[in-house]
Amino acid sequence: MIEEKSLELEKAVLIGIINKEQNAEKSEEYLDELAFLTFTAGGEVVKRFTQKIDIPNPKTFIGSGKMDEVKNYVETNDVGAVIFDDELSAAQQRNIEKILKCKILDRTGLILDIFAQRAQTSYARTQVELAQYEYLLPRLTGLWTHLERQRGGIGMRGPGETEIETDRRIVRDRISLLKKKLITIDKQMAVQRGNRGKLVRVALVGYTNVGKSTLMNVISKSEVFAENKLFATLDTTVRKVVIKNIPFLMTDTVGFIRKLPTQLVESFKSTLDEVREADLLLHVVDISHPNFEEHIESVNKILDEIDSADKPTLMVFNKIDSYTHTTIDNDDLVTEKTKEHYTLEDWKKTWMSKLDKDCIFISALNKENIDDFKDKVFKAVKKIHIARFPYNDFLYQDYE
Numbered sequence: 001m002i003e004e005k006s007l008e009l010e011k012a013v014l015i016g017i018i019n020k021e022q023n024a025e026k027s028e029e030y031l032d033e034l035a036f037l038t039f040t041a042g043g044e045v046v047k048r049f050t051q052k053i054d055i056p057n058p059k060t061f062i063g064s065g066k067m068d069e070v071k072n073y074v075e076t077n078d079v080g081a082v083i084f085d086d087e088l089s090a091a092q093q094r095n096i097e098k099i100l101k102c103k104i105l106d107r108t109g110l111i112l113d114i115f116a117q118r119a120q121t122s123y124a125r126t127q128v129e130l131a132q133y134e135y136l137l138p139r140l141t142g143l144w145t146h147l148e149r150q151r152g153g154i155g156m157r158g159p160g161e162t163e164i165e166t167d168r169r170i171v172r173d174r175i176s177l178l179k180k181k182l183i184t185i186d187k188q189m190a191v192q193r194g195n196r197g198k199l200v201r202v203a204l205v206g207y208t209n210v211g212k213s214t215l216m217n218v219i220s221k222s223e224v225f226a227e228n229k230l231f232a233t234l235d236t237t238v239r240k241v242v243i244k245n246i247p248f249l250m251t252d253t254v255g256f257i258r259k260l261p262t263q264l265v266e267s268f269k270s271t272l273d274e275v276r277e278a279d280l281l282l283h284v285v286d287i288s289h290p291n292f293e294e295h296i297e298s299v300n301k302i303l304d305e306i307d308s309a310d311k312p313t314l315m316v317f318n319k320i321d322s323y324t325h326t327t328i329d330n331d332d333l334v335t336e337k338t339k340e341h342y343t344l345e346d347w348k349k350t351w352m353s354k355l356d357k358d359c360i361f362i363s364a365l366n367k368e369n370i371d372d373f374k375d376k377v378f379k380a381v382k383k384i385h386i387a388r389f390p391y392n393d394f395l396y397q398d399y400e
């Protein structure tokens, strides 16, 4: 496992940009998420910098004036890591490292670091390690190019070149070894999934930290680890659940995030197969999060990438207990009603008109509306169960 970029108890500075796609407010929200990621990785955010730029500087991402400002801060405040919200090229990362003389991470690197810290089973560790090497490979090339250029011309094929080649070869060998290892595990997992028989499979999906594991624990009386950090779950848990008289399988798995690194999506293929092979998705949403609609979009995008967007889906709006909204005074005739003024009832109406019965509002923590939730899951599972076991529907006589 490569863990050289661990952020344990480190002072960190965040850097984001403001441009046509993301205004100052959006940029701030993205940095909030980056701060939460940093906290999850064990770091402490001491300062944020933003810069208005449409086209990032190809050499240093941000402009030189801003870079001076950051450098000044980093030097006087003993900062250990500078974290960019956007993906840096290998060259940019190297250049910035030279200027700031501290650890430079981008969002992808940070997420990989969290996954590395949190992977428990050897299976999850193998998947993360593969993703880390895939991320490292192009950067390894970049790591050396400045030396190549310095040496220049004749004699360039000296030890530097050999070293890069050796390093690259080692990494490539490792990648192919890990891939082989994963193929073997994948096969075992596929057999395991096959052994589960024809039971209906339900998968909890959703953005990270929305309460999937908490809901799993409520429904299945299991004890999946849940906490207020991102990516608490990396491994998949499958439990047999019985509601009324139908048994089915419920899967809790890794949460999604905006711009989930492609390396991770690929190497977590087998974990995501649980989602791909599910008959029914429970898309859990944290309605108390100001960006929950964007979270839904990110999740849908990833579901689309893994060919699972068309599955029967129940939208589960969780954390209604902590939902808050801004109110407009009765005598205020100026303020326009926007989404931040929506009451929970407004949201219910909005989503019910969009999805009809395929949505439910609950609190997994306070067990609010859990009976209705179970009822909806039961009905959805029953529909699939009947289609699968057509001669077996006498089982449901009591529950028509």
Ligand SMILES: Nc1nc2c(ncn2[C@@H]2O[C@H](COP(=O)(O)OP(=O)(O)OP(=O)(O)O)[C@@H](O)[C@H]2O)c(=O)[nH]1
Binding pocket: 206, 207, 208, 209, 210, 211, 212, 213, 214, 215, 225, 226, 227, 228, 229, 230, 231, 232, 233, 234, 253, 254, 255, 256, 318, 319, 320, 321, 322, 362, 363, 364, 365, 366
């Ligand atoms: N207020 C409130 N908090 C909740 C509710 N459900 C879960 N939480 C909290 O939200 C946090 C995240 O819960 P998890 O169950 O770990 O979320 P998850 O979706 O499994 O997260 P990952 O595994 O990291 O993707 C924990 O601190 C929970 O206690 C809820 O209904 N209301």
Ligand SMILES: [Mg+2]
Binding pocket: 212, 213, 214, 225, 226, 232, 233, 253, 255
């Ligand atoms: Mg979880």
